[in-house]
Structures are given as structure tokens and as C-alpha cells.
Amino acid sequence: MAWVNAVIQGVLTGGLYALFACGLSLLFGVMKVVNLAHGDLAVIAGYVAIGIITATHMPVLWSVVVVVPVMAVLGYVLQRTVIQSSLNRGVLTTLIVTLGLSMVIENGLLQFFSADTRGIGAGMSLVTSSFSLGSQIQIAWLLVVIFAVAVVVLLGLQYFLSGSSYGRLIRAVADDQEAAQLSGADYRHVFGIAAALALGTVALGGIAYGMYSDLDPTTGTDTILLFAFVAVVIGGLGSLWGTLLGGIVLGVAQQIGAQINISDELLAGYLVFLAVLVLRPQGLTSRRAQT
Amino acid sequence: MSLATDTSVPISADFHVTRSRQNVAWTGLGALVVVVVLALFPYIVYSGTTAILVQAFIVLTLASMWNLMAGYAGLVSVGQQGFVGLGAYFVLILALHGLSPFAALPVAAIGCGVVALPLWWLVSRLRSGYFAIATWVLAAAIMLFIERFQSLGGGTGLPLPGFTGMNPTLITAYTYWVGLAVTAAAMLAVYVLLRGRLGLVLTAVRDDEVAARSSGARVGLARLIVFVVAGIGCAAAGGVLAISQLQVQPTAVFSVQWTAEMAFATIIGGLGTIEGPIIGTAVYMVLQQTLASYNAWYLIILGLVAIVVALFARRGLWGLVDERLHLRLFPVGYWLRTGAGNGRPRSLRN
């Protein structure tokens, strides 16, 4: 029964990891770069939410409504300024600039908010309540809600990308930047919109993680970025629903690892990642290998 | 391949490709003098100064390795802390088995070079951003793996044994000399590698990978060599770190901050030049020493400076010097001289 429990918990945490990963995957698909500050920006979202909640006593869920658009705007602005100019100078520059951004954010949070861990919504009934399946399995409502949010976000992204005019442009730019320009599309603006989506989704991930666990200045790289990346690689580069599959595989691997030995939770996740890298480097869903 | 061995190959009456042998001889002599003078420091300066210089040696070794990978082989790793940590732990393991940490260091470095081979096989199929972050995951996995061993102190680490009975002053001096030796060896290795065939292959790849591959350059092998050498160098730096700290703590030695520091020192100094890491390390040490009392500020400023340099001075501070003076202390490229050498030399590399 403990194993069934591990699998169920793992699947549900997969939703959280999909929230971390889908923005990273989207940006890689469109711009062919990895934003190394992805996780730190999620932590910023969490800290902003904490700040708003502390200052205004706004309900936690309402803070989401404020923070997500703010982060989306920040994403657009970052993309149009720093990241776009780094893209013009090549992949190495983008990696350096986003690594620099990551270090500035992480140490900035450390400097101004100390290394203390902070949770979101402690004591809220959503965070504390759970329900039972049988006698041995306890499922936290929060995880169920986060999983549902992840599914809704992915459905929304899919609908946006396939049905809307901007979604079509995002895919067109991902396919052929120059041909999109010849059709009148300003790819910089399109990149900005993709970055806004990516930061909006990862802001949700950051807040969700703050409710599920705790945030501290290093959560962005240690947890969010690395888990997001592992989920993306397991699920297949550039695949949207692959991030959910990858997140679920990572979550289940971690829970099963924890079941074997409580300190092996993280290592088990990374071992599955390495196994995928060896056996199926194109990921579980991708049709063709990408490098 | 004659270009790789000759220092001067006439192409025609008017053009001359050269590496200017005198320049190298003077630089070599200069470098030797610098090393000898530095080697005398434990006799003439306070131990606080040598301790700071040991830190500088660690950063300079790491930056030289990162420069070799990113600046010449196009391998942008964010996981070099994996080798730093492994190097530190290998020294710890050997010391726990009774070996002197100083003797353990070269063994540990070579051991990490061997470990680098299977790791290369894992990550070599990924490119650019995905290579970068996969190396990071790998480093995280290595740390978690090592933390499983309670005999190595688990998640908290252990003090480094093997110093009992030694005079503390002597330990400080030995640590300094080992650090200096590692740095000198690392820089010499990079220089020799880049002046040889490997340097030519890497330059060809950097300019045009497809063309280099089709002309028979063994790109994969060149990158493998670079990855292994960088693994050895970073592990040696990790060993020096362990010895200078007298303890090994997993989260400290496996911190991604090592990679950030080596990358930023390289970028600020000048990527793809041997001089760059030296300048970058100097900038890093100045920032760190002046802002040391302001906690995390030196890292914030270091990150910002790296962003600004990456965006606005792509070839770093050394690039700015080079543009004005056409100066190379460690020439690994070739110069095209026209006519009787009355014109300014133009580098073929840039």
C-alpha cells in the first residue's frame, strides 16, 4: 500500500513540476535557449506574493491574480531588453546573461530577505487539509488543486498556441524566424509574448511551491530550475504535454526513491533523468532527436 | 598540419603567417620569473596574504579551465562544481586512508579525469543550453550520491585529516605552494594544448563546425580531451580548496557558485584568450576583498558586471586592451603580417 501511495503522491507532484517546466520548454522551443534564471524568477513571484499578502492581508488566491500578470509583464520586459540583446550575440551570451541574472536574483534575495525559508498560506485550510483513500493513503487537497491548475494551464497554453493568432505566430517564429519576418511578424514582440507566458506559468509554479513546501533564495536553482529541466528532458524537448509526463515520471521516481530510503528522494529523480539521457535522449514523447 | 608545428610559414612574398617567437620567449621567461617570485611569498608576506592568494589560485585555475571549454571548445558547462566537489572528496578519501593530502591531490585530480570519461559520454549528445544544464544536474546528482556515504560525513562533511603533527606555518606554506603549482600547471597545460593540433581543430570548429568536420577534424575527440582536461583542472582546484579549508562540506564544494565565479571571471577578463582569466580573476579578487564585509554584495556586483560585459564588451577587458595595443602575452593564434612588416599585424583569429 505504501508503494501505491508513493505512486499517487508522485503523480500529483508531477503537476507541480509541469508548472515549473512548461515555461522553460516553451521558451526553448521558440528561442532555442535555456533561461537559467527561470527558477529564480519563480521564487521572486513567491516572494512578491508573500510581500503582498503580508502588506495588504489579501487572500492568498487573490495574490495569484495580481502576481501572475505582474510576472508576465516582467517577462515581456526582460525579454525585450536584456535577453533579446543577449540572443543577438549568440547562445553563450544568453547563458552567461541568464546565469548572471540568476546569481543577482539569488544573492539579492539573500541580501535583502536573509536565508530564512518562507511559506505561503501557512494555516490555510487548502494547505493543511487532506482526504483519505482507504485506510493508509492520505492525499493533500493542495496537491490535487495544483495538479488541476497544471492541467488547466497546459490546456490553456495548448488552446492559445493552436487557436489564437499570437499562438500561431509563436509557432511560426519557432519554425522559421526569417520567414515569419517576411510575413510581417516582429519576432522580438513574439518572443516577448512567449516570455510573458513562460513567466506567468512559472510564477504559478513558484507560488504553488511556496504553499506546498517553503521558498528560500536557493530554491530557484536547487529545486525549480533543475526539476523543470529534468521534466523537460524526460518528457521530450519542446513538447508541452511532455512536461506533464516528465513531471509525473520525476515525481513518481522521487516518491519511490523516498520510499526506499528517505534521503534518496532527489537522487532517484536524477537517476531516472540520466537513464533517459542514455536510453532515449530525445525524451519519452518526442518523435525525433533534437540536440 | 605544418602550421601546427612551424612557428613561421611563408605563404607568399608579401604575406607572412607568424607567431613571433621572441614574444613567446620573453613571455615564457616573464611567467617563470612571476612564478619564482610568487613561490618566495611565504617567506616574505603574512599568512593572511598567502591565504588570499590561494583563493585567487583556485579561481584562476577554474577560470582557465572554463575558458578552455567555453572559449575554445564551445562547451558551456554550468556543472564544473561537480569536478570541484569530486576533487575535494577524492582528496578526503585518500587522506582518510592515510595518505598526506598534498600527495593525494595529484592522484585525486587524475582520478577525476577518469571519472570525466563516462560523464562525457552522458552529456556529449546535448548541445548548448541543454549541455549546460545537464552538466548542472549531473553535478547535483554526484553531490547527492556522495552524501549517501556516512563514512564521508553524509550531508555535513568531514574535517580533512592528515595534518596532525605538522607545523601550522608549514601547512600554510605548503598549501600556498600546492595552489601555485596547480595554477601554473593548469595554465601551462591550456597553453600547450592550444598551441598544438588540438588548438587548430578547436579553432576550425569555432569558425565553422560543419566545414571542420567535413575536412576530417576529429571534433568529438577534441571536445572529449578538453572535457577531461577541464575535469582534472577543476578537481585539482577542488583539492586545493579542501586543503586550504581543512575540511570538506558537500554543499560548499558542490556549490554552483564555483561555476558562476569561474564563468564570470572568464567573461569579464576575456573569453577565448589565455590572458582573460588572469584579468578576470584579478577583478574578482578585488571585488571580493573590497566588498567582503557586505555579505552577498560582491556576488551581486560580479553577476551584474558579467552581464554588462557579456552584452557590451564581448571580448572582455582583455579584448579592450587587445583592440588598442594588439598585444598577446600568450599567443596561440597566428598573425598575418603584410609586406615587410611595416603594417600593423592583424590577427587571423578575430
Add this chain to the structure above:
Amino acid sequence: MNESTGGGRAGNGTPILEVRDLSVYHGQLRALDALSLRVYPGEVYAIIGANGAGKSTLLRTIAGLHHPQSGSVLFEGTDVTGLRPERRARQGIVMVPEGRRLFGSLSVEENLKVGATYARSGPWTIERVYETFDWMRDRRNQRAQQLSGGEQQTVAIGRALVANPRLLLLDELSLGLAPLIVQRIYGMLPQILETGLTVLLVEQDVSQALRVATHIHCLLEGRTTLEGTPAGVSAEQVEAAYFGLAGTAAVNGHPGEGSVS
């Protein structure tokens, strides 16, 4: 002053496109050397020349994908030299790039929709493209990368048309296609011209270009070697201009029309 046979064209009014003393470099290599030309409304203006003559560079510079070192591009009398490609597309200079360059993961219809996103108002709609190329409607949900080369080329033309260009740039339509397909594609040109647009095309297949063009312009190493109407130039002149044989200078003593006016 112009010795070539295109002298009477100036009566057509103001040129829709004027290129003045355009020089473009790829690194150290000079692709275009102070090139000038004028395209008048309703023309099918064909640039011919051997590989590396600078034809595609010229078209890409007009579309805004290359930046000239000197010289200017005027569209309907306005200088567009500094505009980005997407701005030029929205003003009515639309290019069908060499090698089709469809959005491979998008369906045929989505490709057309992208083309129509920033369209000017005009006669061309996705519906009209379907009417003109009737096979396309049935296969509109197919991914573009699954189409054959000729089909892809047609979709690429359709994608450009739905933007309602004033000036349509066609870069090497025949590249990699069977002769029969090429003929069929060029056979659709009159239908396209009916809607009142002007065509500037680059073609390596000289006989094809001579068949469809109202004006031809031969390039060699980034310079003009011959200009005129297909009827007004002899096969020998074209051959000499194309290959840069001795005596070309006699065919056309002046580099182009830019120096005339």
C-alpha cells in the same frame, strides 16, 4: 542615354521600386557593387545571372534581410532602406524566399493565416487562394512539411499573396523542382498579375525568365551586364552578359538606370 531596350518604360509613371547605388558585402566579399534598378508598376522584372552573381542578395536586401553598406531602396517613392523586413512586408514588399521556407509544423491553412496576420487590404484572401489553387482546400489541414516541393512552393506563394503585396519578390521559384512543375507554377503568374501587383523575380533558369518577364536584368559579380525587354535582347547578348564573355561592355556601357534620370 540608356542604350538598352528598356528606354521606353519611363513613360509608365513613377517606379514602384527604385534601387540606387546599392552595395552589399558578406564579410569581406562584395556581393553587390553600386547596383541600380527601377521597377515600374505592373512589370514582371526578372533578375538573371549565374550562381553567385548577387541575385538573391539583391532580393534579400530589398526585402530587408541584408543591410547595404551604401545605397538606398525606395518603395513607392519612400526610402525604406532602414526599415526592418517585417515593416517592409506590412507596407507591401513581400518575398517568397528561396527554398519555400514554409512553417513546417504548421498546417497549410495556418501558414496562410500567418501570411494574412499583418495583411494590407486588397483582393487576396485565403478563400481566393483556395479558389486559385483548388487542390489546397482539400489539404488545408495537412502539415506543410508533408507536402511535395511543388505544393510547398505554391503554398509559399499563397502565403505571400494573402498579405496583399504591392510588390511580390520571388526568389528562385524553380529551385529543386521538376521542369513540369516549374512551368505549372509560372503558368499561374498571369492570374496573379491580374490583381494588379508587380513582380520582381530572381531566376537561374534563363529561358523560363525570358518567357515570363516583361523586363530582364542580368547580373554578373554584383554588377549590371545587360538590361532590356526579352524581345529586345538577342540570345548572344544574354549569353555574353550571363557568362561575362568579352564584349559585354559593348552591349551595355552603363551600369544601370540609376545613373540616368
